[in-house]
Amino acid sequence: LDQGVQVIPDTPLVRHLEATQAALAQLKAAAGGSVAVQTAVGALDAEVARLGEAIVEHESHLHHQRELNPQIEWIADADGSVIAMGPRWERLTGLTQAQSMGLGWRTIIHPDDLQGYEKAACDDLRRKAGYDISFRGRTAGGEYRWLRARAAARVAPDGRLLFIYGYTEDVHDQVQAAQALRESEENLRFTIELNPQLPFRADPDGNIVEVSTKWMDVVGSDIAALLGFGSLDFVHPDDSRRVLEAWARAVRGRRTYDARYRMRVADGSYRWFRSQAAPRTADDGTIIAWYGVAEDIHEQVQGDAAATEAGERYRLAARATNDVIYDWDVATGDIQWNEAMALIAGKGAGGFGWWFERVHPADRDRVVRSLDRFIARAEDDWRCDYRFRRVDGSWGHIYDRAHLLRDADGTAKRVIGSMSDLTERDEAEQKVQQLRAELIHVSRLSAMGAMAATLAHELNQPLTAAHNWLAAGRAMVATVPDVPAEALEALGEGRGSILKAGEIIRRIRKLVAGGAVARGDEELADVIEEAVALLKSADGGEGVVLEVEVPALRVSVDRVQIQQVLLNLLRNASEAMRLCKEARIRVAAFGAGDSVEIVVSDTGPGLEDGFASEPFTPFRTTKANGLGVGLSICRTIVEAHGGRIWLKSEAGRGTSVHFTVPAAVRSALVDQGPARAA
Amino acid sequence: LIKGLPVRPEPVVYIVDDDGDVRRSLRLMLQVSGFQARAFDGGAAFLGEAEALQPGIVLLDLRMRGVDGLEVLGELARRGIGWPVIVMTGHGEPEVAQDAIAAGAVAFVEKPFEEALLFRCLEEAGAAAR
Numbered sequence: 001l002d003q004g005v006q007v008i009p010d011t012p013l014v015r016h017l018e019a020t021q022a023a024l025a026q027l028k029a030a031a032g033g034s035v036a037v038q039t040a041v042g043a044l045d046a047e048v049a050r051l052g053e054a055i056v057e058h059e060s061h062l063h064h065q066r067e068l069n070p071q072i073e074w075i076a077d078a079d080g081s082v083i084a085m086g087p088r089w090e091r092l093t094g095l096t097q098a099q100s101m102g103l104g105w106r107t108i109i110h111p112d113d114l115q116g117y118e119k120a121a122c123d124d125l126r127r128k129a130g131y132d133i134s135f136r137g138r139t140a141g142g143e144y145r146w147l148r149a150r151a152a153a154r155v156a157p158d159g160r161l162l163f164i165y166g167y168t169e170d171v172h173d174q175v176q177a178a179q180a181l182r183e184s185e186e187n188l189r190f191t192i193e194l195n196p197q198l199p200f201r202a203d204p205d206g207n208i209v210e211v212s213t214k215w216m217d218v219v220g221s222d223i224a225a226l227l228g229f230g231s232l233d234f235v236h237p238d239d240s241r242r243v244l245e246a247w248a249r250a251v252r253g254r255r256t257y258d259a260r261y262r263m264r265v266a267d268g269s270y271r272w273f274r275s276q277a278a279p280r281t282a283d284d285g286t287i288i289a290w291y292g293v294a295e296d297i298h299e300q301v302q303g304d305a306a307a308t309e310a311g312e313r314y315r316l317a318a319r320a321t322n323d324v325i326y327d328w329d330v331a332t333g334d335i336q337w338n339e340a341m342a343l344i345a346g347k348g349a350g351g352f353g354w355w356f357e358r359v360h361p362a363d364r365d366r367v368v369r370s371l372d373r374f375i376a377r378a379e380d381d382w383r384c385d386y387r388f389r390r391v392d393g394s395w396g397h398i399y400d401r402a403h404l405l406r407d408a409d410g411t412a413k414r415v416i417g418s419m420s421d422l423t424e425r426d427e428a429e430q431k432v433q434q435l436r437a438e439l440i441h442v443s444r445l446s447a448m449g450a451m452a453a454t455l456a457h458e459l460n461q462p463l464t465a466a467h468n469w470l471a472a473g474r475a476m477v478a479t480v481p482d483v484p485a486e487a488l489e490a491l492g493e494g495r496g497s498i499l500k501a502g503e504i505i506r507r508i509r510k511l512v513a514g515g516a517v518a519r520g521d522e523e524l525a526d527v528i529e530e531a532v533a534l535l536k537s538a539d540g541g542e543g544v545v546l547e548v549e550v551p552a553l554r555v556s557v558d559r560v561q562i563q564q565v566l567l568n569l570l571r572n573a574s575e576a577m578r579l580c581k582e583a584r585i586r587v588a589a590f591g592a593g594d595s596v597e598i599v600v601s602d603t604g605p606g607l608e609d610g611f612a613s614e615p616f617t618p619f620r621t622t623k624a625n626g627l628g629v630g631l632s633i634c635r636t637i638v639e640a641h642g643g644r645i646w647l648k649s650e651a652g653r654g655t656s657v658h659f660t661v662p663a664a665v666r667s668a669l670v671d672q673g674p675a676r677a678a
Numbered sequence: 679l680i681k682g683l684p685v686r687p688e689p690v691v692y693i694v695d696d697d698g699d700v701r702r703s704l705r706l707m708l709q710v711s712g713f714q715a716r717a718f719d720g721g722a723a724f725l726g727e728a729e730a731l732q733p734g735i736v737l738l739d740l741r742m743r744g745v746d747g748l749e750v751l752g753e754l755a756r757r758g759i760g761w762p763v764i765v766m767t768g769h770g771e772p773e774v775a776q777d778a779i780a781a782g783a784v785a786f787v788e789k790p791f792e793e794a795l796l797f798r799c800l801e802e803a804g805a806a807a808r
Contacts, residue, residue, distance in 0.1 A: 457741065460768035461697045464790040468703030471793045475710040502790040639774055644748075 008056055011063075017048075017055045024048050063087075071167040076151075078161040080121065092170060094140035110136035110144050121151075128153050128161060134171060145172035200226075202277070202290035206251035209289075218296070220266025236262035236270050243275075254279055254287060260297065271298040324419040328352065328402075330375065330412045344421055346391035360387035360395055375412045380404045382417070390421075397422045432537050435530060435563075452509045459505055467498040519641070521664045522562075524553040524589055524596060531566035532587075535574070544574045544583040553589060554664035555596050561637045562661060565645075568630045569600040569657050576604035576655065595643060596663050601656030607649040616645065634659070689804055690734035693717040694724045694750065695766070696742040700789075704737070707793060713800065721745030725753055735803045736763040737796075738783070740774060751781040762803035766791075 008014060024045055031037045072086035081102045090096055093108050109117055113135035124131035130152035136144040151166035198218060201210040211226050219226070219234050232240050239261035250257035257277040262270040277292025325338040333352040341349045345358060359367055363386040374382040382402040387395040402417025474491040477483050528550055555562075570585060577583035582603055589598045616635040631645075638645040638659045645659035691713050695701045701717045708715040716731075718724035722745045724736075736754075740747035747765055754763065765778040765786040775786045784806065785799045 457768040460789040461700050464766075464768070465697070465699035465703040467790045468700070468707040468793075472703065472707040472710045475707070498790055499792060502788075506788065642777060 008059070011059050013055055014059055017052050020048055021052060071169045074166050074168065076164040076166065078163070080125065080164065083163075089168070092139060093137065108138040110138070112136070117149075124151075125153060125161065125164065128155050128159075134175065139170075145170055146175040147171065197293040197295050199291070199293050200231075200277075202251075202292065204251075204279075204287040204289065206247060206290065218265055219263070234264045236264070238262075250277065251290070254281075257290075257292065260301070263294075271296055272301040273297060322421070324421075326415075326417055326419070328415040328417070330415060341419075344388070344390050344396060344419075358389040360389070363387050374402075374404065375415075380406075382415070385422075388419070388421075394423075397426055432533060435534055435560075436537065452505075456505045456509050460502060463498050463502050463505075467495055467502075470495045470498065518558050519556050519662075520559065521554055522557055522559050524555045524598070525550045527555070527557070527559055527562055528566060528587055528589075528598075531563040531570065534563065534567055535570045544577060544585055547584065547586045550587065550589045551591075553591055553596050556662045556664045557641055558637075562641070565634045565637050565659065566598075566600070568634050572630060572657075573600060573602035573604065573655070577602055580604055591663060592660070594663055595660040597658055597660050599656055599658050601654060603654045606651040606653055606655055607647075608651075616647075631657075690714040690716060690732060691737055691800060692724060692731065692734050693737045694721060694742075694747075695737075695739040696720045696744075697739070700739070711793065711797065721747070721750040721753075725750060728754070728757070728759060733761055735800055736761055737800075738763050738765050740765050740767045740778060740786075748777060748781055751778065751783060755782050762806055764796075764799050764803060 024041070028041050028045065031041045070088075072089045072092065073084075074082055074086060074089070075084040076082045082100060082105055085097055085100045085105065089100060089105070093100070093105075095105060095108065099105075106114070106117075117133055117135045120133050121131055130150065132148070132150045134146055134148045137147040139145050147168055148171040149166055149168045151164050153161055154163045154165060156162050198214050199212045200208050200215075202208045207228050208226060208231060211223055211231075213223065215226055216223060221234075224230070225233070229244075232244060235243050243259050243261045246259040247257055249255070256279075257275070260272060260274045263273045265271050273294050274297045275292060275294040277290045279287045279290050282288050322340055322343075324340045324344060326341070327336040329335070335349070335351050335355060337349045349355075356364065356368075367384055367386050370384050371382070380403060382404065383400070385397065385399045388398040390396045399420045399422050400417060401420075402415045404412055405414040405416065407413050470491055474488060474495065477491060478488055525548075528548060532546060532548065566587075570587075573585045574583070577585075580603060584603045586601050587598070588601075589596055591597075616631045631647075634657075635645050638661070641661050643660040643662065645657065647655065647657050649655040691708055693701055693704050693708075693715055695704070695717070696719055698719070701719065705715045705717045714734075716734075718727070720742055725745065736750075738747045738750055745753075751763060751765075754761070763783045765775070765783045766789055767775060767778075767786060768789045778786055784803050787796060787799060
């Protein structure tokens with residue numbers, strides 16, 4: 001459309017005007033001299049000129065309007081043959097007016113749409129209705145674009161179809177947009193349906209006003225039950241208060257909302273959900289609505305919980321063992337250590353090089369060879385012990401166990417292992433061994449001592465008697481006259497020999513008794529605890545419940561000897577209860593003036609009366625394989641400590657052995673030293 | 679009494695020992711040596727008659743079945759019977775002897791003993807008692 005240039009459109013009206021003007025010119029020429037005719041012709045000329053201006057003006061308007069209007073108007077007759085077509089048609093389609101008349105215009109319709117167009121158009125026109133059809137049409141450039149044709153029928157009063165007036169317009173862009181919209185709507189629909197998220201909308205006050213229909217399937221209830229604050233009814237009672245508070249906080253504070261809670265679902269079980277919402281605000285800052293989604297995160301929570309639990313369990317286990325646990329990346333040499341490494345080697349544990357530097361130089365070759373074999377071969381488990389420098393500079397005895405993880409191609413990838421520091425265990429073991437060795441030694445000495453004491457007593461009694469008999473006999477014989485001096489001498493020699501025998505026994509006793517008791521101040525509970533440990537280390541006391549109730553008491557004893565007593569008593573008790581259902585040993589102690597009384601009682605069958613009256617006599621025993629010196633040794637040791645030992649036994653109720661040892665604060669009397677009569 | 683044997687003026691010696699041989703031989707030896715002696719076969723037997731006896735010297739074995747020597751010593755002290763007590767031991771453990779001394783014994787002798795040692799102890803005890 002050229003601006004400023006008066007274009008006289010070539011329309012039927014304009015052509016009629018031109019014809020009229022031409023006829024008027026002929027009329028003027030033929031009018032001659034008649035004044036009346038000339039006046040009339042002049043008036044007519046002026047009128048035609050005005051008419052012409054008006055027509056041109058009108059047609060120009062029309063033309064401009066057409067040019068500006070994207071719609072191309074057309075007129076068809078009752079058969080559908082186009083008789084007039086708007087001028088933009090040619091520009092749109094490249095078809096001239098002539099080519100477009102009749103059914104010629106239809107050549108631009110896309111072959112796929114032609115049938116549909118004809119059918120729709122015929123149907124509508126038969127009903128004398130207008131139509132509205134979209135179809136693809138070939139444009140001047142050769143591409144197909146969406147066109148829309150709308151038509152209305154002009155019907156004669158007798159019902160006859162006269163003309164069809166219509167508009168065709170290029171709607172390609174709209175159709176594309178609509179299609180895109182439809183597609184995106186479809187996408188959205190799919191997205192929403194396939195998405196586990198459950199949308200909802202709430203008013204500014206937090207009342208839920210709309211929820212996705214998917215909620216119905218999830219909670220097994222109709223939508224109405226979820227509106228307002230109804231959804232809280234589905235939240236687990238333990239969580240609902242928290243959820244409500246969080247929601248209220250978000251709404252009040254205009255902040256985003258994020259809560260995790262359990263919600264009752266259709267099958268009645270509770271599942272974990274996460275709900276998030278954010279406010280949509282207007283320009284003036286007021287909240288228009290809250291948009292939110294809820295999502296089923298049950299598996300995730302369970303997984304997290306399982307992972308957390310597993311992680312926690314690992315951490316606790318790693319801490320509980322005191323073992324160093326490591327993860328060695330073979331390729332890089334990096335090693336991850338657990339906390340225990342800090343206890344052994346201090347802070348700043350490093351990689352393989354760091355570790356290797358701390359392995360005892362004398363063990364390095366062996367360790368490296370062993371590791372090489374382990375990594376090179378198909379074996380997946382490694383065991384090695386070596387010395388390892390600890391943070392205090394001492395060497396720890398490490399027992400290292402590892403497992404190797406390989407790539408698919410068999411290359412060593414990671415080594416996961418644990419280092420156990422056996423040093424303390426070794427030391428404890430050594431201590432028990434040492435205690436046991438000492439005890440065996442003492443036990444032998446004690447046994448010999450007890451036997452010697454027994455021998456001494458058993459032999460000294462008849463020797464004493466023999467000596468007395470001889471002395472009495474000699475005294476009597478001496479009064480008889482004429483007894484040869486040799487006879488008296490012989491009786492005297494016999495008496496002397498007996499005394500010598502007594503002296504020999506005494507010397508043996510002193511020899512095997514190992515001299516005096518080596519007493520020291522000891523904490524009784526420690527002494528007893530070690531004795532219990534010894535019992536257990538000797539596989540004694542199995543299936544026996546041991547109750548030790550010993551207050552803080554210091555005693556003056558030979559630790560090892562008193563442990564020998566305790567061990568003997570504990571062993572006796574535990575052996576006595578071998579066939580008992582309820583086997584319990586109780587060790588108790590209490591202070592009694594200058595001494596401390598210790599009681600070892602059992603729940604065994606008790607002792608026979610015959611034995612119970614003289615339990616400390618040597619070589620008497622209730623045991624099939626016993627020597628009968630155990631209690632005798634106990635008595636010897638206890639008495640050597642200046643204590644006493646006694647026993648209480650009740651058939652069916654158990655036995656308790658009591659003995660006393662001096663308390664650590666010794667009486668002045670004992671400290672005075674030996675006071676022997678000459 | 680056997681004729682010709684000395685008679686001593688010392689108080690009665692009460693022998694307490696559960697070994698019959700020792701008890702009887704000791705009584706005979708003391709008697710032939712001029713002592714008045716009575717024997718009891720255990721702590722209980724002696725303590726049962728103690729109050730009825732005239733004051734004397736007790737010759738007490740330490741290790742006896744039933745009531746042992748230390749218990750006899752304790753009981754005598756408890757009853758206020760202050761007779762001298764000489765203890766006899768077949769073991770010779772100094773600790774036990776110390777306990778006996780602490781419990782009131784005046785002396786102890788280790789079995790078997792020379793009669794001279796016993797007589798000296800008895801004389802000293804008798805002198806102390808007087």
